[in-house]
Amino acid sequence: MRQKPIIEFINYSFQYYSQAEPTLHDINLKINPGEKILIVGPSGSGKSTLGYCINGLIPFSYKGKIKGSLKVQDLITEDQNIFILSKIIGTVLQDSDGQFVGLTVGEDIAFAMENDNVKIDEMNERVRKVSAKVDMEKLLNSSPFELSGGQKQKTSLAGVMVDDVDILLFDEPLANLDPATGKATIEIIDDIHKQTGKTIIIIEHRLEDVLYCDIDRVIVMEEGRIVADMCPDELVSSSILVQDGIREPLYVTALKYAGISVSKDMKPGYLSSLDVNTVSQPLKEWYQSIKKPEEESEEKQSILRMDNVSFSYDGKHQILDNVSFKVDKGEMIAIVGKNGAGKSTIAKVLCGFEIQDSGDIYYQGQNVIDKSIKERAEIIGLVMQNPNQMISKTLVFDEVALGLRLRNVDEEEIRERVKKILEICGLAPFIEWPISALSFGQKKRVTIASILILDPKIIILDEPTAGQDYRHYTEIMKFLEEINKLGVTIIMITHDMHLMQEYTPRAVVLAEGKVIADTHASVVLTDHEIIKRANLKETSLYNLAQRVGISDKTDFVQSFINFEKGVRVSSED
Amino acid sequence: MKIKLFSYNRLDTPIHRLSGITKLITFLFLTFAVMFSYDIRVIIAVMIFALILLRVSKIKFSQIKVMMIYVLIFLVTNAIITFFFAPEYGVEIYGTRHEILKIFGRYNLTREQLFYQTTKFFKYASVIPFGIIFLLTTDPSEFAASLSGMGISYKVSYAVALTLRYFPDIQRDYQDISQAQQARGLEISKKASLLNRFKNALLIIVPLIFSTIERIELISNAMDLRGFGKFKTRTWYKKKKLKKQDYLAIIVSVLIFIITILISVFINKSRFYNPFI
Numbered sequence: 001m002r003q004k005p006i007i008e009f010i011n012y013s014f015q016y017y018s019q020a021e022p023t024l025h026d027i028n029l030k031i032n033p034g035e036k037i038l039i040v041g042p043s044g045s046g047k048s049t050l051g052y053c054i055n056g057l058i059p060f061s062y063k064g065k066i067k068g069s070l071k072v073q074d075l076i077t078e079d080q081n082i083f084i085l086s087k088i089i090g091t092v093l094q095d096s097d098g099q100f101v102g103l104t105v106g107e108d109i110a111f112a113m114e115n116d117n118v119k120i121d122e123m124n125e126r127v128r129k130v131s132a133k134v135d136m137e138k139l140l141n142s143s144p145f146e147l148s149g150g151q152k153q154k155t156s157l158a159g160v161m162v163d164d165v166d167i168l169l170f171d172e173p174l175a176n177l178d179p180a181t182g183k184a185t186i187e188i189i190d191d192i193h194k195q196t197g198k199t200i201i202i203i204e205h206r207l208e209d210v211l212y213c214d215i216d217r218v219i220v221m222e223e224g225r226i227v228a229d230m231c232p233d234e235l236v237s238s239s240i241l242v243q244d245g246i247r248e249p250l251y252v253t254a255l256k257y258a259g260i261s262v263s264k265d266m267k268p269g270y271l272s273s274l275d276v277n278t279v280s281q282p283l284k285e286w287y288q289s290i291k292k293p294e295e296e297s298e299e300k301q302s303i304l305r306m307d308n309v310s311f312s313y314d315g316k317h318q319i320l321d322n323v324s325f326k327v328d329k330g331e332m333i334a335i336v337g338k339n340g341a342g343k344s345t346i347a348k349v350l351c352g353f354e355i356q357d358s359g360d361i362y363y364q365g366q367n368v369i370d371k372s373i374k375e376r377a378e379i380i381g382l383v384m385q386n387p388n389q390m391i392s393k394t395l396v397f398d399e400v401a402l403g404l405r406l407r408n409v410d411e412e413e414i415r416e417r418v419k420k421i422l423e424i425c426g427l428a429p430f431i432e433w434p435i436s437a438l439s440f441g442q443k444k445r446v447t448i449a450s451i452l453i454l455d456p457k458i459i460i461l462d463e464p465t466a467g468q469d470y471r472h473y474t475e476i477m478k479f480l481e482e483i484n485k486l487g488v489t490i491i492m493i494t495h496d497m498h499l500m501q502e503y504t505p506r507a508v509v510l511a512e513g514k515v516i517a518d519t520h521a522s523v524v525l526t527d528h529e530i531i532k533r534a535n536l537k538e539t540s541l542y543n544l545a546q547r548v549g550i551s552d553k554t555d556f557v558q559s560f561i562n563f564e565k566g567v568r569v570s571s572e573d
Numbered sequence: 574m575k576i577k578l579f580s581y582n583r584l585d586t587p588i589h590r591l592s593g594i595t596k597l598i599t600f601l602f603l604t605f606a607v608m609f610s611y612d613i614r615v616i617i618a619v620m621i622f623a624l625i626l627l628r629v630s631k632i633k634f635s636q637i638k639v640m641m642i643y644v645l646i647f648l649v650t651n652a653i654i655t656f657f658f659a660p661e662y663g664v665e666i667y668g669t670r671h672e673i674l675k676i677f678g679r680y681n682l683t684r685e686q687l688f689y690q691t692t693k694f695f696k697y698a699s700v701i702p703f704g705i706i707f708l709l710t711t712d713p714s715e716f717a718a719s720l721s722g723m724g725i726s727y728k729v730s731y732a733v734a735l736t737l738r739y740f741p742d743i744q745r746d747y748q749d750i751s752q753a754q755q756a757r758g759l760e761i762s763k764k765a766s767l768l769n770r771f772k773n774a775l776l777i778i779v780p781l782i783f784s785t786i787e788r789i790e791l792i793s794n795a796m797d798l799r800g801f802g803k804f805k806t807r808t809w810y811k812k813k814k815l816k817k818q819d820y821l822a823i824i825v826s827v828l829i830f831i832i833t834i835l836i837s838v839f840i841n842k843s844r845f846y847n848p849f850i
Contacts, residue, residue, distance in 0.1 A: 055798055056798075057794055057797065057798065060797070061793075061794060061797055082797055082798070082800075083800050083803040086797075086798055086799060086800050087800075091798045093791065093794065093795055093798075095791055098788055098791035098792060098795070099791060099792065099794075099795035101735075101792065101795055101796055101799070102714060102810070103581075103712060103713060103714045103734075103738055103811075104714075106810060107714055107810045107811055110810035111796075111799050111801075111810075112799040112800050113808070113810075114807050114808050114809060114810055115799065115800040115801050115802070115803050115804070115807050116800060116803070116804070116807075117804055117806055117807060117808050118808055119808065120808060120809075120810065120812065123808065123810055124810075127810070141583075143583065145741075159799065160799070348752070351752070351756055352756075353752040353755075353756075373752070373755045373756055374755065374756070374758050374760075376756070377756040377757060377758065381756070382753060382756055384749065384753055386784065388780060388783045388784050388787060389746065389749060389750050389753065389780050389784050390750070390753055390754075390780060391779075391780055391783070392754070392775075392776040392777070392779040392780050393779075402757055402758075402776070403757040403758050406757060406758035406759055406760075407758050450757065451757075454757070454758075
């Protein structure tokens with residue numbers, strides 16, 4: 001007998017009242033009970049909107065025009081209310097910080113039961129049970145500030161599982177997590193799926209990270225339509241990902257570079273299932289053929305040096321513990337490490353927001369201790385992660401001009417300099433535009449422009465690519481590379497492993513306030529000790545090398561990086 | 574972590590263990606007591622009591638320093654203004670006149686005025702510690718549970734709790750934004766003129782509002798998705814049942830309140846204690 005779908009979209013379209021065009025067109029999709037589905041697509045493809053339709057935020061919180069029908073467990077969602085749907089579908093939102101409603105873990109897990117008027121004794125009992133399932137029972141009294149990103153996510157998960165929902169919906173579960181925690185999250189989701197047989201829907205654009213565990217079907221969205229609905233093996237070997245602007249798994253890219261035509265019967269959907277016999281020979285040949293670039297022998301001039309810098313907020317717990325490293329002029333480096341390792345504090349100390357307890361910072365050999373925040377801003381600019389935290393004017397021009405106006409620069413000169421910077425940043429056509437009309441990536445560029453206008457020699461970017469899909473990621477990184485070519489030294493605080501691999505030859509790794517490595521990205525991405533202490537994970541290239549039997553895995557990764565650089569340079573010409 | 578202004582910190586002291594509703598009731602009774610009485614002996618006694626409680630609840634001076642400075646500025650300004658507008662009010666109340674110092678015109682310092690203003694100063698000053706204790710030792714969620722227990726709509730109660738709950742987050746946002754804007758050259762210190770400081774503060778507040786709106790949208794979605802507002806009532810995970818010490822605390826505060834009133838009625842025969850007769 002054929003199964004009855006648990007979710008069924010029939011010719012479904014949705015248009016937000018605030019939008020001129022429908023966000024979803026003609027969706028036809030069936031999801032069967034117990035399936036594990038991944039929905040991928042670039043930003044703006046409508047994948048989040050699809051999720052909102054399933055969990056009832058549409059049409060109950062976000063209003064709009066619906067055509068066609070959507071049934072969840074045979075109920076037409078429009079005729080229900082969000083409360084009925086919340087008993088069928090549990091949603092874990094992407095920002096585990098923002099969705100933490102309660103003040104402690106226990107309270108947050110109990111939230112849905114409180115709203116159901118569950119008696120306090122029963123509530124305690126159920127909180128205990130469900131928290132044990134996600135391994136949080138010892139932390140029931142902890143506040144969100146004391147939890148790691150992964151623990152917050154587990155709490156959110158427990159919070160939707162107390163209701164024994166049939167469908168679990170994860171909206172970009174990996175967005176704010178470091179690589180190791182992301183990997184653990186995917187494992188937890190997989191465990192729950194295996195143990196409970198619930199229907200699982202994951203919305204995410206980081207395909208490779210989700211494909212670490214089994215997925216039944218991948219739905220690919222583009223411009224509000226479903227463009228593919230297939231198993232991972234088929235998807236990865238098709239050309240859909242590249243066309244849709246979704247990053248394909250790195251090991252697949254490596255296979256393609258090696259001239260291997262990836263096909264479905266190689267089982268390329270997961271690295272673990274990949275048929276290595278057919279690929280191993282050509283891959284090794286390709287690896288051998290990659291030329292090593294000549295060692296750069298010229299002495300680089302150091303621009304910034306941290307010398308035994310220590311810092312602590314309370315005098316007890318060292319946030320930075322004897323941190324020393326130097327940055328050369330014109331370099332592009334990454335500072336990596338798990339949350340709380342002291343990455344952001346380094347930025348704060350460099351910008352003078354906080355003053356180190358001991359140690360020194362030198363800019364071109366000169367100690368900057370006496371320089372005020374304002375003076376340091378002319379040397380080191382800081383771009384924050386969320387552009388909304390920086391933008392305070394309504395017009396692009398005013399926002400970029402702000403730093404100069406505050407320095408009482410002549411209005412004539414301001415106009416000229418703003419024009420020039422906006423040209424560099426590709427924002428010239430928008431000079432008179434209101435910022436609210438810009439896309440996220442453009443806003444980000446406005447914030448970078450408003451820092452560049454002060455002509456800093458170094459800019460620090462906090463998580464420049466967080467939450468960006470592959471296209472925006474590439475756009476921003478290319479832009480930063482161009483600025484870097486103009487001579488600006490760039491320091492990026494990140495745990496994006498792709499960024500490290502593709503754009504920063506060198507990475508400084510922090511753990512518990514100490515520098516534990518300062519070396520090539522290829523080493524950081526393959527060294528077990530570093531990976532463990534910095535909450536990273538090894539790149540799939542490493543695992544690929546291992547599977548085909550290449551002994552020097554670090555060199556393999558480095559060769560891949562060198563090869564890719566060649567590909568990028570030739571594609572730009 | 575830097576200690577944040579106004580943020581609840583979780584400790585295990587007799588004060589923290591009291592339920593939120595107890596703390597609200599005792600806070601109100603003790604405040605009424607000192608607000609009613611102009612007897613400096615009573616006020617000083619209550620203030621000493623407040624300081625002891627502050628000690629018991631393990632609140633550190635560093636936590637409340639900033640708040641104290643603002644309170645002090647307020648009290649001093651208040652004292653000056655009172656003197657400016659009613660320099661003879663003390664004389665009027667106490668019915669005698671002992672001049673200490675001639676300043677100019679009608680502005681002469683009398684012992685009565687000095688006594689009146691000192692009393693008033695302590696009166697305000699003794700309420701502050703209670704407020705601080707209440708804010709810093711009450712778990713926002715538990716407080717919301719208490720409020721709703723008193724018959725206030727749970728939606729309103731929860732809104733209050735969320736505000737308290739997000740206060741530290743918003744403060745952190747404020748700090749981050751302010752630092753980033755300072756790096757662009759914003760002067761918010763005393764070096765800038767008052768008007769400029771006001772204008773510059775706007776440059777921080779605008780991004781703060783936007784990032785707060787983002788936060789609110791997210792949290793309200795999260796709450797909707799988990800059934801907030803489904804029924805007319807809800808239960809509270811954090812609700813504490815009133816225990817013996819809660820009743821004891823309420824009785825003590827009611828007693829203090831009654832005693833101050835009795836002192837006024839039977840001993841002073843007015844709200845004022847008059848040492849000048």
